[in-house]
Amino acid sequence: MEPLYEGKAKRLWATSDPNVLRMEFKNDATAFNGEKKAQFEDKGRLNNAISTLIYGFLEKEGVPTHFVRQIDDTNVEVRKVDILMVEVIIRNLSAGSFCKRTGLEEGRAFSQPIIEFCIKSDELGDPLVNDDYIRELSLATPEELAFLRESALKVNSILGKFFSECGLKLVDFKLEFGRLATDPKTIVLADEISPDGCRLWDLKTGEKMDKDRFRRDLGGVMEAYAEVLERVKVATAG
Numbered sequence: 710m711e712p713l714y715e716g717k718a719k720r721l722w723a724t725s726d727p728n729v730l731r732m733e734f735k736n737d738a739t740a741f742n743g744e745k746k747a748q749f750e751d752k753g754r755l756n757n758a759i760s761t762l763i764y765g766f767l768e769k770e771g772v773p774t775h776f777v778r779q780i781d782d783t784n785v786e787v788r789k790v791d792i793l794m795v796e797v798i799i800r801n802l803s804a805g806s807f808c809k810r811t812g813l814e815e816g817r818a819f820s821q822p823i824i825e826f827c828i829k830s831d832e833l834g835d836p837l838v839n840d841d842y843i844r845e846l847s848l849a850t851p852e853e854l855a856f857l858r859e860s861a862l863k864v865n866s867i868l869g870k871f872f873s874e875c876g877l878k879l880v881d882f883k884l885e886f887g888r889l890a891t892d893p894k895t896i897v898l899a900d901e902i903s904p905d906g907c908r909l910w911d912l913k914t915g916e917k918m919d920k921d922r923f924r925r926d927l928g929g930v931m932e933a934y935a936e937v938l939e940r941v942k943v944a945t946a947g
């Protein structure tokens with residue numbers, strides 16, 4: 710059987726229910742738009758476990774997501790969505806491409822979260838776009854865009870508190886949304902939330918606990934992901 714879709718870190722498979730897909734977390738890691746590649750044993754399992762706990766927590770907090778249930782170590786069932794071709798990035802502290810673009814040093818706390826929108830396109834390298842681009846490219850309607858902004862800020866506020874209970878600072882993260890196959894007027898949070906798409910710094914030591922360990926060759930990539938999982942497990946159990 711062929712996957713319906715294969716991305717850099719996940720595969721999507723059909724199930725017996727046309728409105729439900731199986732999402733498989735791979736062990737592949739990529740950075741700099743696929744220029745840097747590696748395989749990490751256990752990465753699929755760790756990201757699946759972290760993302761499953763976080764999506765369960767977000768659902769409990771009233772955020773609708775595509776998540777249905779965990780199947781096994783590396784697979785979950787998700788509701789079929791039509792993914793919006795616009796990615797939403799929220800930043801609480803300066804890091805990554807924000808520093809590159811502006812020259813600001815890493816780690817400056819913003820007075821309010823910054824929201825960015827990027828076109829979801831490997832070919833174009835996920836370029837940063839504004840509301841006018843999104844309207845003219847028909848990536849989302851103005852109403853959908855307002856909903857994305859509102860949802861992203863809500864998720865940021867919920868996850869900021871959640872990760873601080875884990876002893877982690879939520880520096881920035883990326884979200885993807887999709888229109889439900891069964892009801893395209895309804896937009897839900899899709900994709901995954903894991904250290905692949907979030908910057909998480911240890912609150913006490915400032916240590917990076919996310920994919921920057923891979924991007925910057927800091928070592929201990931899977932050890933950091935495993936530590937994030939342990940802390941997320943404790944926070945969600947309480």
Ligand code: C5P
Pocket residue numbers: 798804805806807835881882883905906907908920
């Ligand atoms: O690279 P940049 O600083 O723009 O990334 C901001 C945040 O969004 C980081 O947490 C990064 O992991 C995430 N991101 C992502 N996928 C992308 C671009 C950014 O998960 N394609």
